[in-house]
Amino acid sequence: MKKLRFAALCLAGMLCLSLCGCTERIVERQSFALDTFISVKIFSGGDEEDAEAALQRVDACEQLLSAHRAGSDIDRINTSGGEAIPVDELTERVMRGAMELSMLSGGALDVTLYEVSKLWDYKSDSPRVPTDEEIARALAHTGMERITLKNHAVTAEGVKIDLGAVAKGAIGDEARKILQQEGVRSALLNLGGNIITLGDKPGGSGWVIAIDDPNGEGTVGMLRFTGSMAVATSSGAQRFFTVGDKTYHHILDPETGCPADSGLASVTILAPDGLTADALSTAVFVMGEDKAREMFAAHGFAEMEISAVLVRADGTVSLLGDADFTEN
Ligand code: AMP
Numbered sequence: 001m002k003k004l005r006f007a008a009l010c011l012a013g014m015l016c017l018s019l020c021g022c023t024e025r026i027v028e029r030q031s032f033a034l035d036t037f038i039s040v041k042i043f044s045g046g047d048e049e050d051a052e053a054a055l056q057r058v059d060a061c062e063q064l065l066s067a068h069r070a071g072s073d074i075d076r077i078n079t080s081g082g083e084a085i086p087v088d089e090l091t092e093r094v095m096r097g098a099m100e101l102s103m104l105s106g107g108a109l110d111v112t113l114y115e116v117s118k119l120w121d122y123k124s125d126s127p128r129v130p131t132d133e134e135i136a137r138a139l140a141h142t143g144m145e146r147i148t149l150k151n152h153a154v155t156a157e158g159v160k161i162d163l164g165a166v167a168k169g170a171i172g173d174e175a176r177k178i179l180q181q182e183g184v185r186s187a188l189l190n191l192g193g194n195i196i197t198l199g200d201k202p203g204g205s206g207w208v209i210a211i212d213d214p215n216g217e218g219t220v221g222m223l224r225f226t227g228s229m230a231v232a233t234s235s236g237a238q239r240f241f242t243v244g245d246k247t248y249h250h251i252l253d254p255e256t257g258c259p260a261d262s263g264l265a266s267v268t269i270l271a272p273d274g275l276t277a278d279a280l281s282t283a284v285f286v287m288g289e290d291k292a293r294e295m296f297a298a299h300g301f302a303e304m305e306i307s308a309v310l311v312r313a314d315g316t317v318s319l320l321g322d323a324d325f326t327e328n
């Protein structure tokens with residue numbers, strides 16, 4: 001009888017430990033890369049070494065994909081004068097993804113806007129609005145059709161590449177792969193607001209991500225999901241400058257070379273992978289709600305577990321796909 005009671009107590013103890021997850025230690029590591037703060041939080045199945053390995057992968061990817069790192073794949077393409085440049089398997093994959101999503105978005109995503117972005121120098125201490133002539137001249141050096149991907153080499157004829165709209169998401173995917181290979185069961189990566197999850201959050205509550213209010217302080221609501229997913233937000237409030245009473249943000253309409261003015265203040269995309277989430281958040285911000293809704297329907301995005309939370313300029317919220325979103 002005593003033995004039975006002891007066994008029952010042990011069983012109850014084990015059940016309690018596994019239910020509350022008390023046996024797991026949460027590990028967190030942070031760094032600065034991709035011009036932003038990066039954090040890796042492991043909830044289950046990993047240690048500091050795994051978190052460091054993920055951060056190192058972020059650095060290695062930046063060294064390949066940044067247009068501003070001398071000797072990166074993108075820098076070599078941009079300074080090649082139109083030669084075919086053999087690239088790393090990751091660069092090839094990211095370029096292929098960007099080209100595909102550019103096509104699906106009717107050109108709203110355009111990773112050849114380097115020269116136009118440079119004109120709108122948001123990082124300068126005294127940014128200015130470029131003249132129409134300057135914009136027209138820079139636009140003459142853009143166009144996705146001038147990029148070719150063949151035999152693991154990229155050719156960019158008369159255009160320069162800027163992967164700013166897709167790199168954080170794509171690099172998040174790579175960091176998640178490292179954690180997965182190391183046997184991590186549950187983790188959350190944050191690359192300057194681009195969120196990548198691995199597995200489920202222990203405790204069964206699911207992942208909950210707050211979406212910033214692009215028109216003011218605080219948040220507009222909460223996005224909930226489970227499993228390995230990615231969340232990216234493009235917002236006019238993330239990077240901008242003001243001249244007089246007019247605000248100029250960093251997401252450009254490839255047609256005009258000027259900040260996109262589609263009636264949306266922010267776009268948050270939930271997708272299984274970071275590259276898709278990041279590329280689509282930028283694309284939808286440029287396209288606007290109606291065209292984005294058409295794109296979602298035409299390509300079956302909802303069936304691919306892709307959804308969106310759109311915050312309009314007037315502050316109202318609209319959803320695409322099956323986003324589980326609770327407004328404040
Ligand atoms: P995101 O914050 O992901 O929307 O990306 C914005 C960044 O991508 C900008 O800072 C530019 O470097 C670049 N960019 C701006 N407009 C576009 C566009 N229409 N397509 C692709 N990249 C863009």
Ligand code: MG
Nearest residue numbers: 165278279282
């Ligand atoms: Mg993006």
